[in-house]
Amino acid sequence: MMRRRSLALVVAASASLMACGAATAPTTSGPSASSTTSAPGGTATGYRALQTLLEGASPLRRFSLGTDRLGVWICHVPVGVTDPIYNPVDLRLDLEVRKVAALLSEHVSAYFTTLTHGAYVPEFVPEGEVTIAANETNRTCVDRAAERSAGDIDGLVVIADAEHAEDQHGGWGRTGERCKAAAACPARVSGRAAYVGASDFHPDWGDVPAVDLLEHEIGHTLGFPHSGGGDGYTSAIDVMSNSAAPRNVDPNRRDGPGTIAVNRLAAGWLPLTSVTVADGAGTFPLVPSDATEGPRVLVLPIDDARFLTVEALANTGFDAHLPRSGIVVHEIDQSPTACRSGADTPCLNEYRSQLPISGTRPFTDLLGDGSTWSGRGWSITVSSSGNGSWTVSVNRSA
Numbered sequence: 290m291m292r293r294r295s296l297a298l299v300v301a302a303s304a305s306l307m308a309c310g311a312a313t314a315p316t317t318s319g320p321s322a323s324s325t326t327s328a329p330g331g332t333a334t335g336y337r338a339l340q341t342l343l344e345g346a347s348p349l350r351r352f353s354l355g356t357d358r359l360g361v362w363i364c365h366v367p368v369g370v371t372d373p374i375y376n377p378v379d380l381r382l383d384l385e386v387r388k389v390a391a392l393l394s395e396h397v398s399a400y401f402t403t404l405t406h407g408a409y410v411p412e413f414v415p416e417g418e419v420t421i422a423a424n425e426t427n428r429t430c431v432d433r434a435a436e437r438s439a440g441d442i443d444g445l446v447v448i449a450d451a452e453h454a455e456d457q458h459g460g461w462g463r464t465g466e467r468c469k470a471a472a473a474c475p476a477r478v479s480g481r482a483a484y485v486g487a488s489d490f491h492p493d494w495g496d497v498p499a500v501d502l503l504e505h506e507i508g509h510t511l512g513f514p515h516s517g518g519g520d521g522y523t524s525a526i527d528v529m530s531n532s533a534a535p536r537n538v539d540p541n542r543r544d545g546p547g548t549i550a551v552n553r554l555a556a557g558w559l560p561l562t563s564v565t566v567a568d569g570a571g572t573f574p575l576v577p578s579d580a581t582e583g584p585r586v587l588v589l590p591i592d593d594a595r596f597l598t599v600e601a602l603a604n605t606g607f608d609a610h611l612p613r614s615g616i617v618v619h620e621i622d623q624s625p626t627a628c629r630s631g632a633d634t635p636c637l638n639e640y641r642s643q644l645p646i647s648g649t650r651p652f653t654d655l656l657g658d659g660s661t662w663s664g665r666g667w668s669i670t671v672s673s674s675g676n677g678s679w680t681v682s683v684n685r686s687a
């Protein structure tokens with residue numbers, strides 16, 4: 290009983306220790322919505338805030354496009370460990386690295402391959418096992434694995450054999466240090482890693498472990514920030530927020546939800562030809578942001594650092610837990626105040642803020658036909674929908 294309760298809570302608190310903490314942005318201290326708007330010119334490449342997004346993510350596309358070789362490690366945590374992240378109960382899972390890597394290859398590779406239509410394919414390579422001492426921490430697990438990781442491994446997936454305590458994060462992910470563009474960038478140099486506790490691999494889950502948290506942490510290794518407000522886990526429409534949201538609707542689900550258009554753009558999973566930048570009033574067609582072709586995201590400029598994304602989500606596939614299909618608006622903020630990065634440094638990748646703003650938590654109240662939402666200097670009306678496509682009319686508002 291206790292164990293099951295612990296499982297649910299630890300999984301629900303799908304937090305990232307390093308990237309997440311730093312990426313939690315203030316939501317009320319950005320520049321005012323009346324900031325000067327540069328002329329976007331109607332093309333995706335001509336709008337500075339979008340250029341900032343794409344240029345910032347450019348060094349990480351070496352990982353987010355093509356095959357990403359992730360070395361899998363088991364970390365043995367001794368009974369009596371002092372790191373407070375671990376549950377004081379002495380349970381240890383008998384995790385075998387080859388079996389774990391095979392499970393991840395089957396389920397997590399399939400998730401990302403489907404999510405990205407084959408643009409990103411993580412490959413899970415069984416590398417080995419490490420052990421920490423009672424006075425060492427979960428970070429030591431990862432550092433020790435990095436030291437021993439092979440030169441052709443792009444990132445690490447480290448799974449502890451001990452559960453985390455109920456009041457602790459379920460795991461964390463980090464992009465690591467940036468490597469020079471032309472240089473090799475193995476995990477043992479960059480430190481790029483995803484780490485989770487043992488709970489998601491508990492036998493109580495059945496044949497398929499709960500892989501949504503690991504999918505979330507891998508998202509952090511690609512430079513994705515959280516997208517919910519508050520603690521970052523309030524949104525049910527993005528794997529980078531409440532990754533367990535699908536399972537709250539269907540207990541048999543093991544994957545996270547899909548991810549939002551801005552992450553797809555940054556990672557190179559959506560081409561610029563799928564983006565429309567509105568420079569004023571207009572009516573625009575949209576198909577779901579996970580489609581393979583067509584107009585998949587509408588960008589509404591706020592200023593040189595901030596913009597709105599308007600996208601359609603269909604309640605199918607990884608988003609089958611949504612009560613209905615519809616339109617959602619996110620505010621993307623890369624201004625220095627979004628992450629307290631300092632005077633002139635934009636907040637890039639895991640440090641940018643991206644908040645769903647057209648609904649209320651958990652943001653599954655997507656805009657339907659005839660709905661209007663206004664904010665950040667824009668008014669957005671869903672003017673028609675049907676056959677998997679939408680038409681939205683936008684206008685500048687006071």
Ligand SMILES: [Zn+2]
Nearest residue numbers: 303304305309
């Ligand atoms: Zn996280």
